[in-house]
Amino acid sequence: MSAALELFVERGYAATRLEDVAARAGVSKGTVYLYFSGKEALFQAVIREGLLPALEQGERLAAGHGGSAAQLLADLLRGWWELVGAQKVGGLPKLMIAEARNFPQIARFYHDEVIVRGHRLLGQALELGMARGEFRRCELEPTLSILFAPVLMLAVWRHSFVPCGCTDGPPEAYLESCIDFILRALAPESARGGETPT
Amino acid sequence: MSAALELFVERGYAATRLEDVAARAGVSKGTVYLYFSGKEALFQAVIREGLLPALEQGERLAAGHGGSAAQLLADLLRGWWELVGAQKVGGLPKLMIAEARNFPQIARFYHDEVIVRGHRLLGQALELGMARGEFRRCELEPTLSILFAPVLMLAVWRHSFVPCGCTDGPPEAYLESCIDFILRALAPESARGGETPT
Amino acid sequence: MSAALELFVERGYAATRLEDVAARAGVSKGTVYLYFSGKEALFQAVIREGLLPALEQGERLAAGHGGSAAQLLADLLRGWWELVGAQKVGGLPKLMIAEARNFPQIARFYHDEVIVRGHRLLGQALELGMARGEFRRCELEPTLSILFAPVLMLAVWRHSFVPCGCTDGPPEAYLESCIDFILRALAPESARGGETPT
Amino acid sequence: MSAALELFVERGYAATRLEDVAARAGVSKGTVYLYFSGKEALFQAVIREGLLPALEQGERLAAGHGGSAAQLLADLLRGWWELVGAQKVGGLPKLMIAEARNFPQIARFYHDEVIVRGHRLLGQALELGMARGEFRRCELEPTLSILFAPVLMLAVWRHSFVPCGCTDGPPEAYLESCIDFILRALAPESARGGETPT
DNA sequence: TATGAATGAGGTTTCATTCAT
DNA sequence: AATGAATGAAACCTCATTCAT
Numbered sequence: 001m002s003a004a005l006e007l008f009v010e011r012g013y014a015a016t017r018l019e020d021v022a023a024r025a026g027v028s029k030g031t032v033y034l035y036f037s038g039k040e041a042l043f044q045a046v047i048r049e050g051l052l053p054a055l056e057q058g059e060r061l062a063a064g065h066g067g068s069a070a071q072l073l074a075d076l077l078r079g080w081w082e083l084v085g086a087q088k089v090g091g092l093p094k095l096m097i098a099e100a101r102n103f104p105q106i107a108r109f110y111h112d113e114v115i116v117r118g119h120r121l122l123g124q125a126l127e128l129g130m131a132r133g134e135f136r137r138c139e140l141e142p143t144l145s146i147l148f149a150p151v152l153m154l155a156v157w158r159h160s161f162v163p164c165g166c167t168d169g170p171p172e173a174y175l176e177s178c179i180d181f182i183l184r185a186l187a188p189e190s191a192r193g194g195e196t197p198t
Numbered sequence: 199m200s201a202a203l204e205l206f207v208e209r210g211y212a213a214t215r216l217e218d219v220a221a222r223a224g225v226s227k228g229t230v231y232l233y234f235s236g237k238e239a240l241f242q243a244v245i246r247e248g249l250l251p252a253l254e255q256g257e258r259l260a261a262g263h264g265g266s267a268a269q270l271l272a273d274l275l276r277g278w279w280e281l282v283g284a285q286k287v288g289g290l291p292k293l294m295i296a297e298a299r300n301f302p303q304i305a306r307f308y309h310d311e312v313i314v315r316g317h318r319l320l321g322q323a324l325e326l327g328m329a330r331g332e333f334r335r336c337e338l339e340p341t342l343s344i345l346f347a348p349v350l351m352l353a354v355w356r357h358s359f360v361p362c363g364c365t366d367g368p369p370e371a372y373l374e375s376c377i378d379f380i381l382r383a384l385a386p387e388s389a390r391g392g393e394t395p396t
Numbered sequence: 397m398s399a400a401l402e403l404f405v406e407r408g409y410a411a412t413r414l415e416d417v418a419a420r421a422g423v424s425k426g427t428v429y430l431y432f433s434g435k436e437a438l439f440q441a442v443i444r445e446g447l448l449p450a451l452e453q454g455e456r457l458a459a460g461h462g463g464s465a466a467q468l469l470a471d472l473l474r475g476w477w478e479l480v481g482a483q484k485v486g487g488l489p490k491l492m493i494a495e496a497r498n499f500p501q502i503a504r505f506y507h508d509e510v511i512v513r514g515h516r517l518l519g520q521a522l523e524l525g526m527a528r529g530e531f532r533r534c535e536l537e538p539t540l541s542i543l544f545a546p547v548l549m550l551a552v553w554r555h556s557f558v559p560c561g562c563t564d565g566p567p568e569a570y571l572e573s574c575i576d577f578i579l580r581a582l583a584p585e586s587a588r589g590g591e592t593p594t
Numbered sequence: 595m596s597a598a599l600e601l602f603v604e605r606g607y608a609a610t611r612l613e614d615v616a617a618r619a620g621v622s623k624g625t626v627y628l629y630f631s632g633k634e635a636l637f638q639a640v641i642r643e644g645l646l647p648a649l650e651q652g653e654r655l656a657a658g659h660g661g662s663a664a665q666l667l668a669d670l671l672r673g674w675w676e677l678v679g680a681q682k683v684g685g686l687p688k689l690m691i692a693e694a695r696n697f698p699q700i701a702r703f704y705h706d707e708v709i710v711r712g713h714r715l716l717g718q719a720l721e722l723g724m725a726r727g728e729f730r731r732c733e734l735e736p737t738l739s740i741l742f743a744p745v746l747m748l749a750v751w752r753h754s755f756v757p758c759g760c761t762d763g764p765p766e767a768y769l770e771s772c773i774d775f776i777l778r779a780l781a782p783e784s785a786r787g788g789e790t791p792t
Numbered sequence: 793t794a795t796g797a798a799t800g801a802g803g804t805t806t807c808a809t810t811c812a813t
Numbered sequence: 814a815a816t817g818a819a820t821g822a823a824a825c826c827t828c829a830t831t832c833a834t
Binding site for chain 4: 406408409410411492494495496497498500503504507511512535537538539541542543545546548549555556557559560561562569570573574577578580581
């Protein structure tokens with residue numbers, strides 16, 4: 001499954017040959033069929049079992065957090081990067097983006113069990129911050145999508161343009177820039193001089 | 199080429215059959231070979247000729263803009279959405295993310311001619327804002343990647359999860375939330391009460 | 397389809413490779429898929445279109461017949477042998493016997509459209525003979541199955557044991573022995589001295 | 595071997611997976627190879643050891659028979675049905691018909707050791723009847739094939755069309771009809787009024 | 793210019809067979 | 814004696830590509 005994850009992320013579903021997966025896993029082609037009923041089942045397994053452990057760890061982190069909302073938010077983003085973004089499973093977002101329309105069922109699973117659950121996690125930090133007055137009041141849903149987009153894109157980039165030699169895509173060091181950017185955007189209205197002009 | 203764009207975006211490169219491209223274009227399979235030497239050449243053409251017109255229009259818009267930097271930035275983002283994100287070419291980012299590693303040459307072209315050039319365009323607005331004191335001072339490159347990520351992700355979403363029935367993906371109205379979010383994050387330091395805590 | 401018929405009859409469905417069918421037909425493997433959606437569809441076509449023409453001709457023969465019932469019956473059997481048994485389609489009974497359980501739907505089609513219809517044809521001759529007093533009175537259905545069995549077996553033999561060098565399988569001359577045997581068994585009771593002892 | 599017999603008869607040689615044979619026999623796949631050197635050897639064993647016991651019993655029955663030739667013939671046919679046709683080995687004729695051309699050596703064995711020997715057995719009854727004047731004089735070989743065809747077909751049918759729901763194929767009750775039919779056809783010429791017309 | 797029949801390399805999948813345990 | 818994980822040859826099927834019309 002680790003070999004399959006790598007190759008699916010590298011090449012996409014259709015361009016990945018089961019024979020290559022087997023070779024990278026150090027077994028023969030037929031052996032793959034002992035454990036997965038076919039290519040699609042292997043894909044499902046890769047998706048389903050890829051991110052759930054990281055999510056659970058994230059939920060534990062949130063539950064045991066004692067600092068400010070800003071710190072919790074920052075820690076969640078840094079934790080996500082360490083546990084997901086910088087790992088092999090960090091390729092899953094790219095993979096799901098690429099294959100969602102070809103596997104709607106799996107896409108819905110990923111949406112419901114990963115994205116929604118991840119938003120719920122970040123949403124707790126956001127609500128906490130708003131309740132405490134650390135953050136300005138804002139709508140939960142669009143804000144969550146927006147604030148997570150840069151760090152998500154960082155992971156997507158690592159598995160698409162970066163390996164092509166386009167190294168000036170988002171460098172990893174910019175994770176801190178993301179966090180800074182996000183926290184500034186969430187700062188309370190009262191602390192600022194004027195409104196945002198359009 | 200329009201048919202090819204649609205299908206490549208929907209299904210990815212490998213899963214798109216030339217026969218389907220031909221069928222959607224209303225011609226026969228052989229006819230495709232009269233205009234493109236093969237599948238890869240068709241893919242190249244789709245990528246190369248997809249976004250350049252929109253970029254040029256964006257550059258014209260920037261050149262003739264007379265308002266504030268914030269307005270210019272907002273107009274560029276809105277213009278990108280109207281001309282690119284909401285159009286069929288709005289699927290190109292998803293397509294390039296999915297296929298970059300399979301076509302490194304094309305990825306580099308896309309990076310150099312689309313991404314870098316797009317950043318240069320947005321960068322002008324950013325620099326203008328910093329020079330005028332409308333925006334706080336910040337590093338150009340990470341900030342550009344970060345501020346464009348949410349709206350880029352909006353387009354990517356439209357072509358991956360949204361067609362799978364995951365409708366709570368960012369709706370178009372959230373474009374304005376993006377702009378608001380970005381402008382808040384770019385607001386000058388002096389206008390704010392405290393530093394961003396970590 | 398002619399090549400497919402030959403090979404299916406020779407080797408059975410599972411042991412026939414599509415590539416061999418293509419080779420015998422003088423085309424390439426892929427060409428088969430232009431005309432049939434797969435192996436099973438090819439099999440269906442072979443069965444469905446194999447015997448119907450011969451049946452129709454048999455029905456025409458019966459309709460225009462003016463001789464005695466015995467002559468009609470004999471002509472039908474001889475005609476069946478010439479048009480079916482001695483031809484390539486004469487392998488279809490063997491094929492259907494071998495594959496019926498693997499393709500129940502096709503078996504039912506064959507039963508309804510070939511066997512039942514064939515029995516109806518022979519049944520006309522039998523009923524005519526009984527009405528005229530040429531044949532003794534007997535139940536239609538078992539008698540039809542019984543009287544057709546020897547000539548059917550002759551065709552089955554030709555495509556199973558005969559090609560294995562078991563040449564003392566029924567030769568074609570034995571068709572006349574069949575007819576003689578059958579007509580004797582159908583002779584009126586009154587013409588005979590005693591009952592059949594058991 | 596019992597499991598193999600069932601499955602070979604049901605599905606044919608090629609479509610039978612050794613794994614299914616093992617499963618139906620309640621052992622593992624590897625165990626089959628402890629007793630048979632491979633699939634073909636298993637097939638051979640099934641054929642070779644399937645019908646010989648029944649034949650021997652038939653020969654004993656003939657040796658100890660004291661009744662009329664007609665009674666002997668009828669008893670042989672009834673005995674064959676009970677011991678072979680109605681048993682699992684009754685599927686062997688269908689199996690051999692289907693696979694003869696794929697296994698010519700086995701086909702010749704079956705022909706020499708089963709068919710020829712069976713004909714010899716029936717032939718004794720036929721010769722006895724002709725010598726006694728119970729039966730008309732006729733050529734031995736074609737007559738044997740012809741008279742055995744209906745009851746053979748009954749067994750073949752049981753394993754091909756009947757399991758497909760084509761129940762109006764030869765019902766088993768028709769065994770007696772067969773015997774009646776055969777004995778009528780074998781009745782002496784002198785007992786009949788006229789010749790068989792053609 | 794446009795077609796579509798034909799091709800064959802290459803993919804997924806099956807399954808007889810082996811062998812260490 | 815029995816197992817079952819592993820193998821790889823071979824089958825079915827797809828589809829990019831060609832070419833005569």
